[in-house]
Amino acid sequence: MQVLGPWSDQATITALAGGKARGLHSVHNGGFRVPEWVVLGTDVFERFAADAGLTPAVAAFGALEDLDQALTAGAELRARLGCAELSGPVRELIADGYRRLGAGSIAVRSSVLAEDGARHSYAGQFDSYLNVNGADAVLDRVRDCWASAFSERSIRYSFAQRQPRAGAAAVVLQRLVAARASGVVCTANPITGAPDEVVVSAVYGLGEGLVSGAVDADSVIVEKSTGTVLETVLGDKESSFAPAADQGCQVREVDQEDRGRPVLTAAEIAELTKLARRLESDHGVPQDIEWAIDDTGIWVLQSRPITTAVRGGADARWAAAVIQGAGEAVPEGELRIWDNANIIESFSGLTSPLTYSTAAEIYGRVYRGYARSLGVRGSQLRQTERWTSVLLGSFHGRVYYNLLHWYRMVGIAPGYRLNRKVLEAALGVDEPLADDIANTLRPFTFRTPFGRIWARTATTVRYLRRLFGIDEQVERFLAEFYRVYDDYEARDYTAMTGEQAYRAYREVDRDLVARWGPLMVLDAILLTCTGLLFGLTRLFLPKAPEWLALTVVGPGADIESAEPARAMTALAERVGTDPALTELLNSTPPQALYGELARFPEFRAEVDAYLERYGYRSLDELKLETPDLREDPAGLFIMVRSTLATLRQHGRPGPDPDRRAEAEAYLDAHLRGPRRRIYERLRAKVSRCAAHRERVRFCRTRAFGMVKRMIRAMGRDLVARDVLDEFGDVFYLTVQELRGCYEGADPEPLRRLVTARKAQRAKDTELVAPARFVTLGSGFGRAELAGQGWVPRTDIPVAIPGTVLAGTPSAVGAVTGRALVADEPHDFAGADPAGKSKVLVAYRTDPGWVAALPSAAALVIERGSPLTHVAIVARELGVPTVVQIKDVTKKVRTGMRLRVDGSAGTVTVLPGEGTGDGT
Structure with missing residues (x-):
């Protein structure tokens, strides 16, 4: 039985000193500034327990597998520990440890063997005491630390983590730093797991109030690789901390002028970040570091592996x-x-x-x-x-x-x-x-x-x-x-x-x-064949209009993926023949409609048939978090209502026979003989592969x-x-x-x-997602991303009347209507109260958006290509479409009047009510 400290060998520290002391030993011998410390090993507690006749009870406690029994045994042990006398050798050893620190104010901290491990921190489960002064006070606080190994919170924690009970505890004695500021720095974000974020929390004075939750600390997130401050949140500085008085802590009132200022200077944040990087490099894993700053600089009070982030x-x-x-x-x-x-x-x-x-x-x-x-x-x-x-x-x-x-x-x-x-x-x-x-x-x-x-x-x-x-x-x-x-x-x-x-x-x-x-x-085959067909078009028909290649390529009007849109149009037509059903659809919240359809059993049967065939579909259907139509049929009724309004204004949508006939006429006029046969054979191959792809995507x-x-x-x-x-x-x-x-x-x-x-x-949610950006190496973070276009949406200016936004033509036709900028398909209501169809403007579309197409006067997509699923279906349904228009969802606002020319690939902002005001 002896006082241990930085001079002790690693094996003895590992065996007897507990988790906190293991960390201090490693940090101190790594060359970092650590306040003087010693540790009373678990053998000191075992000697105390033996002298007091408690050894059998401690052993029995550690073997218990029932929580209620362990709580009862722990309470009995705490009571017996509180009244047991300290033997002379134990008292002298504790006094010796205190003298080695020069007497004065110290911190007394529990250091249990399982504490501060790679998988479990036991944070806050055992007691620590600050500002302990005098030999008698140190004896009392050491006994209290031993007793905390049998506390209710530590017992419940060990059972929850399926870990052995603490039993014997070591105790660290450490010189108290007269701190101007203190806190915690984590070398990876302990909540999100982000490995390139250093998180610094800081309070005035001693830091026990921070770890106990009694104080609202300043919080700073720093990009580890660059030192750039990413985020700063200032805490409420009414007092530096206010923990329980029986733990010997002081409450430091903060001057009024300090309450609105950050605890740390920029230089101190940079120094803490550098310190954190060094400690993580030394230990090889992300670290949770307690620190304090006094007039001489930064002190490391403790360093342990982060266990709250995802591990390894x-x-x-x-x-x-x-x-x-x-x-x-x-x-x-x-x-x-x-x-x-x-x-x-x-x-x-x-x-x-x-x-x-x-x-x-x-x-x-x-x-x-x-x-x-x-x-x-x-x-x-x-x-x-x-x-x-x-x-x-x-x-x-x-x-x-x-x-x-x-x-x-x-x-x-x-x-x-x-x-x-x-x-x-x-x-x-x-x-x-x-x-x-x-x-x-x-x-x-x-x-x-x-x-x-x-x-x-x-x-x-x-x-x-x-x-x-x-x-x-x-x-x-x-x-x-x-x-x-x-x-x-x-x-x-x-x-x-x-x-x-x-x-x-x-x-x-x-x-x-x-x-x-x-x-x-x-x-791969579709890429090869499409590329060959486009090349053949340029070779055989060098003067062909741009729309020709898009019109002659396609899986055909009877593709399986267009069936849900046609079936929805049929449902809308059925509603339109029944005034009572129309009234119900237009006056009942979509979430309640399915239940109300009991009054219309024939239509309910048609809806059930739709759900049975296409209920696996949904808006954003490849997102696992999005419920399908079987789980939430409300989206179906929103689209049926929208389609009904569009039918009343425009009639049934369908492919543009004139443009397709025009394409065939152009081929007949300009391409004959062997070249036409070669062209048609390749064209048929592309169409079959495109149809196969749509069928396979349906399987997905x-x-x-x-x-x-x-x-x-x-x-x-x-x-x-x-x-x-x-x-x-x-x-x-x-x-x-x-x-x-x-x-x-x-x-x-x-x-x-x-x-x-x-x-x-x-x-x-508040950020714009740039369409394209680059990174170098693995060391990128939020600051670098912000420089590449990740900015708040409000930073993008709105387009003014007369602006022409150019994109890629995808489905021919020209229409004028009011924009509805939709993040999700269910945001699209199809027609405004006046019955005017709207131009659906979306950042992107997925196959679930097909249900919205019958309700749209036109389709404008910021991202995507003419070969994407929705663009193909839009052509088959005759909905004018323009794709690949940079920043259109940021420059256009709902309510703007737009002219969409699917042949030229342009969207023109027109004067009129709602232009640019977001209404």
Whole structure:
């Protein structure tokens, strides 16, 4: 039994000194400024317990497995500890430790073996006392620290964490710093998990009030890599802290002039950030550091691993990815280009962590399967795994293509130079990639030129086989998909346990993703054939109008994906024949309409038939957080009401027969003989592949609808198990975290992560998402992103009358109407009270927006391309459409009068009521 301190060897400290002392020993011997300290090891408590006859009771307490029994035993032990005499050797050892610090005011802190570990902090579970002065007071406070190892809060914590009870506790004695300011600095954001954010909390005077929650501290978020201050929140400085008087703390009143000022200067924040980086580098993991500043500078009072952020490995990567980036380790200075292009068709606006992480993982697995299907093997396949897993990224809740990797993906198939140009059109990329960059992007490399020639020849042969056999491959896929889909879709997920739903989810996930990979060759074939057709049009018809190529390419008017819009139009026509039904539809809130339809059983049956056929669809249907029409049919009634208003003004929508006939007439007049036969054969191939793609995309929609039902069963289960507070919280988890709930991972951090992500989402809502930006290396953060266009929406000026916004023509026709800028399809009401159809202006669209098309006078899309799903359907339905108009959703406001020319690809802002006022 001896006093331990910085001089003690590491093994003795580890065995006897407890978590706080372990941290102090490491920091002190790492060369950092630490106030003088000593520690009374657990052997001192064991000697005290033995002298007092408490050893059997302590051992029995540690063996208890029932919470109520442990609480009773702990209360008895605390009572016996309070009245037990300290033996002479124990008293002398404590006095010796106090003398080594020069007497005076000290801090007395518990230091339990399990405390401040890599997985559990035990923060606040054991007692600490400040401003302890005099030998007798130190003896009393040491006894109190021992007793806190048996406190009710520490017992409940250990049971909740499934950890052993504390039992014997060491006690740290440390010289008290006469602090001007003190606080905590974390080297990663402990709530969000963001690894490049240093979070500094500071109060005047001693810092115990901060960690106890008694004081509202200043909070500063600093970008670790650059030292840039990202965010500052000043606390209420009525007093520096006000903890309980029995802990020996002082309350320092703050001068009136200090109350509106930050606690720390810019130089002190910079110094703390530098200190935090050094400590994290020394320890190898993010650190939670207590510090104090006096007249001599900064002191480190304690440093321990952060346990409240997501810990280590893949989990940490995914937690960071949810905040920003793709979780990719990018070499210093290496370029990444982020483009939202037509990914916003699938994942529009703010997208939940569960949807993003699910999609990112599936994309990686699918495209690795695609590479294998084309014969990529060995080291080349392993090279693809480095970039297929990071094809997507998430920034401020928005999903982006990690664009350079998509060029690598295109390079797997032959015809890279042609395919990459068509890829840019298919993705809706505004800015083609420079050749000097594009030509360096290889999906993999080879050791020898011969190996490259052999492998690329084998890939080309496989690709050509797929090219000529794609029709049969698609039919086989569809047959297998619907076999699996029909099985899982028929199950009753409302009656399943969470474990059963999770097993079903894992089974269908493995089955369908494995089948999807080889089918990605369809996208490559469509790129190749479309590129050849556009090239052939320029070669055979160099003077052809721009609209011709778009008009002659298409899957046909009978595509499956247009069926929901036609069925909705039929529902609206049915309503229009019945005045009573029309009145009900127009006067009843959409959320209540389904129940009210009991008075109209025939129409109710038609609605049920629609829901049975298309109920898996929804607005933003690929977002797992968005309920489908079966779960919430209100969206259906909103669209039926809108379609009805449009029908009354314009009649049934449909394709423009004149323009299609005009295209055929142009071909007949300018293209004959063998060249026409070649052209028509290629045109038919493109149309078939486009139709196949629409059918496959419908399968994807159905699969996501099925997965939604499984996840909802798991979400309800996690609430019932008290893992989450409410059902919607499940969507703030990543898919890895959700799996962990059913595979034995510790669920304790999840509530904190959910809370932090909700708060971050509220902030992200206010920001403009730029269409494209770049980053260098992995060390980017909020300050760098702000410089690339992530600014508040209010910073973008409104367009004035006469402004002509140019984009890409997508569906011909010209109309005039009032704008309705919609973030979601259900925001679109179709017609105003005067019965005038509106121009639907959207940042992006996904297949769920098809339901809104019959209600729109025209469609204007900021992001997307003429080859996207909604653009194709808009052409089939005859809705004039312009896409790829930069910043249109920021420059146009709801109520503005617009003239949309789908042939010229222009949107003109007209004078009139509502222009620019947001009404």
